Amino acid sequence: MKKGDLGLTDLIGEKSVKKSDLRVRVLAYLEDFMAALGMVKLKTQDNNIDLIQNSLLSVMQIVSGAKAELNLTTLAGIEDVIKNSDFGGKNTAAQLPGCNETETALRNALAKCHLAESYLTELNITDSSVLAFINHSGKYLAAVTSKYI
Numbered sequence: 001m002k003k004g005d006l007g008l009t010d011l012i013g014e015k016s017v018k019k020s021d022l023r024v025r026v027l028a029y030l031e032d033f034m035a036a037l038g039m040v041k042l043k044t045q046d047n048n049i050d051l052i053q054n055s056l057l058s059v060m061q062i063v064s065g066a067k068a069e070l071n072l073t074t075l076a077g078i079e080d081v082i083k084n085s086d087f088g089g090k091n092t093a094a095q096l097p098g099c100n101e102t103e104t105a106l107r108n109a110l111a112k113c114h115l116a117e118s119y120l121t122e123l124n125i126t127d128s129s130v131l132a133f134i135n136h137s138g139k140y141l142a143a144v145t146s147k148y149i
Helices: 022-044 047-064 072-084 101-120 128-147
Strands: 008-011 014-018
Touching: 008 022, 014 022, 022 047, 022 101, 022 128, 047 072, 047 128, 072 128, 101 128
Parallel strands: none
Antiparallel strands: 008 014
16 A cells, blocks of 8 residues: 555655645645636636746645745735725625626635635744735735626
């Protein structure tokens, strides 16, 4: 039997970590968020999604134990887009999901972002920009969603 068949995996610098380890679960949620962003990218053709995905790869490396850094330029760029964009200002919380495929893909990605963020807060990550990046990614997705309602 292989390690994975026994519920074990490797992280950077560690062998045979249980797949129930919080870091492995966080990585799974981040991977799920990454996949949902792929659908958003297909539906919206939004170039900012590429920036978010590339930074998300760095977050995943940090969580897995790699010596990686988050590109703060991306975080600043996302903040600028949120601040300077008028996406219509609709209250997305007041709308039920399912208006159209694009809005639904965005809401799915947003929900996955929130779930990943909630688990990420359980880790002792010393780089505060990691949580800020995930939080601002969610704000960006919420703002873009209002454009498609």
